[in-house]
Amino acid sequence: MWLRISAIVMRFFFLHRRSVARVMEIFFWPVMNLIVWGFVTAYLKELALPKTVLFLLGAVILWDVLYRSQQGITLAITEEFWVKNIINIFISPISIGEFLAAICIVGLIKSVVTTIVLGFLAFFFYRFNLLSAGPGLVLFLGNLLLFGWAVGLFTMALIFRYGRAAEALIWGVPFLIQPFSAVFYPVSVLPFWLQKVAYLLPSTYVFEGMRQVLATGVVDLSMLGISFGLNLVYLLLGSLYFSWMLRKVREMGYLSRFHLE
Amino acid sequence: MQQDSTNKSTTDAITEVSQLTKRFNSLTALDSLSFKVCRGDILGLLGPNGAGKTTAIHCMLGLVTPTSGSIRIMGLDIARHRRKILARVNFSSAYTALPSNLTVRENLNVFARLYGLKSARVRIDSLLELFEIEATNDSLTGSLSSGQLTRLNLCKAFLNDPEILFLDEPTASLDPDIAAKVRDRLQELQRQRGLTMIYTSHNMQEVEQMCDRVIFLAKGRIVMQGSPAEIIKQSRSRSLEDLFISIARNGHLYQTVDNQEGEPCGSG
Numbered sequence: 001m002w003l004r005i006s007a008i009v010m011r012f013f014f015l016h017r018r019s020v021a022r023v024m025e026i027f028f029w030p031v032m033n034l035i036v037w038g039f040v041t042a043y044l045k046e047l048a049l050p051k052t053v054l055f056l057l058g059a060v061i062l063w064d065v066l067y068r069s070q071q072g073i074t075l076a077i078t079e080e081f082w083v084k085n086i087i088n089i090f091i092s093p094i095s096i097g098e099f100l101a102a103i104c105i106v107g108l109i110k111s112v113v114t115t116i117v118l119g120f121l122a123f124f125f126y127r128f129n130l131l132s133a134g135p136g137l138v139l140f141l142g143n144l145l146l147f148g149w150a151v152g153l154f155t156m157a158l159i160f161r162y163g164r165a166a167e168a169l170i171w172g173v174p175f176l177i178q179p180f181s182a183v184f185y186p187v188s189v190l191p192f193w194l195q196k197v198a199y200l201l202p203s204t205y206v207f208e209g210m211r212q213v214l215a216t217g218v219v220d221l222s223m224l225g226i227s228f229g230l231n232l233v234y235l236l237l238g239s240l241y242f243s244w245m246l247r248k249v250r251e252m253g254y255l256s257r258f259h260l261e
Numbered sequence: 262m263q264q265d266s267t268n269k270s271t272t273d274a275i276t277e278v279s280q281l282t283k284r285f286n287s288l289t290a291l292d293s294l295s296f297k298v299c300r301g302d303i304l305g306l307l308g309p310n311g312a313g314k315t316t317a318i319h320c321m322l323g324l325v326t327p328t329s330g331s332i333r334i335m336g337l338d339i340a341r342h343r344r345k346i347l348a349r350v351n352f353s354s355a356y357t358a359l360p361s362n363l364t365v366r367e368n369l370n371v372f373a374r375l376y377g378l379k380s381a382r383v384r385i386d387s388l389l390e391l392f393e394i395e396a397t398n399d400s401l402t403g404s405l406s407s408g409q410l411t412r413l414n415l416c417k418a419f420l421n422d423p424e425i426l427f428l429d430e431p432t433a434s435l436d437p438d439i440a441a442k443v444r445d446r447l448q449e450l451q452r453q454r455g456l457t458m459i460y461t462s463h464n465m466q467e468v469e470q471m472c473d474r475v476i477f478l479a480k481g482r483i484v485m486q487g488s489p490a491e492i493i494k495q496s497r498s499r500s501l502e503d504l505f506i507s508i509a510r511n512g513h514l515y516q517t518v519d520n521q522e523g524e525p526c527g528s529g
Contacts, residue, residue: 003374003377003379004374004375004377006374007371007372007373007374007375008371008375010370010371010374011360011363011367011371014360014362014363014364014367014371015360015362015363018362019362079360083358083359083360083361083362084356084357084358085357085358085359085360087324087352087354087357088352088357088359088372088417089375090323090324091322091323091324091347091350091351091352092347092372092375092376093344093345093347093348093375093376093377094375095344247326250323250324250325250326251325251326252285253283253285253290253316253319253325255319255324255325256315256316256319256324256325
């Protein structure tokens, strides 16, 4: 099992090792984002709103964990469509579970690398210390990573079903979630009915928790617990939806047509 | 290269397709297809575009779920034992590719792991040499010529020492010289190892040279089957190519071959 999982991880390591475009995709957008929000932060500091400043930079970095995690797995599968390798993978003895595990590891590696780089840059340029969130940071990151995988499973299922026509979802789906996750503002600013929606998303609890830690230094474990519980539900639903869609795709013969697209 | 590890005789049916039907909405791609493939045989699946050749192969590889019917490969039902079967077969097609940003050796290393080979260096070296592309070892796959790519695909297909090799138009994009070399290598490997091959091609001369038996499909039905010589005689055609053209133009006039059992293996 590990040999097959390592094969897929190795395949993406080889790909990124010599592809400037792929490496840029991991670093370019997050760094640009950080620079923009860093200057916004500098401006807000002049207005003497230090707490708000911390929230924004923390939000930028944590949001990228969710985004990279989702991207890591959806781009991995789409890459196989692009290079017409999907049939070669699916006629090998790798199981779907092993394949998903492998691309989740790829997503994890991308998220960790991006977070380290952003954390370093935020400290170096803006004196924002991500580690000031304390050990709870690991729980925040873990929950966002899990939610990124769950969202990735739903996105991937749609890509399998609709092929290249659905590729825009890779980049679009996370931004469908962002306004309701209260990334850059507290849930309380949302209209009442949207607050109900927000609390159905695991990411909301993480961003609310992050603001609380940065403001008071206290980690609300109950919020992180709810987030983890919701993540388990979404991961289960995502896996079931992906498996169902893959079965439909085999029935409809789409798997054998992808190489012709 | 490892020899066939099973103790079955060479006259076993290694693949049994029974009443295989595949419908895509109103289109019937395969219509009650039944045939057997004997161990060590090269079977040609022939027919015009849209006849159902690729769909049949993809059903046998578990990429497409049949609407009805059954497929048994090495005695195992593909619907229930897909991964066990896939570990013992392989596939090469002119229409699939290996990642172009990886080198030849990187690609083969990845697939060697997928097929459970921990240390594949010797196997990869011998396959690259066998298909005469050892000089491309460190080249990016995207920089290879179509002939080299086809041979790289075949190296991938032989990594797990398959008992059955599915080949979908393997020589489609090759010049006659390279195509002849590829055919020679495949025949050599088939003779050495008793490999079974299921082969599609639009090159009828190649089919006559390679295949022990052919099945002609038209609109998802079997309209003719037997050895190339037998069906040329039976159809009173001058060649397989003439027969192909006749079936492509008038497939609807050909009756479905009713052969649910298929010929027993070893009868030829």
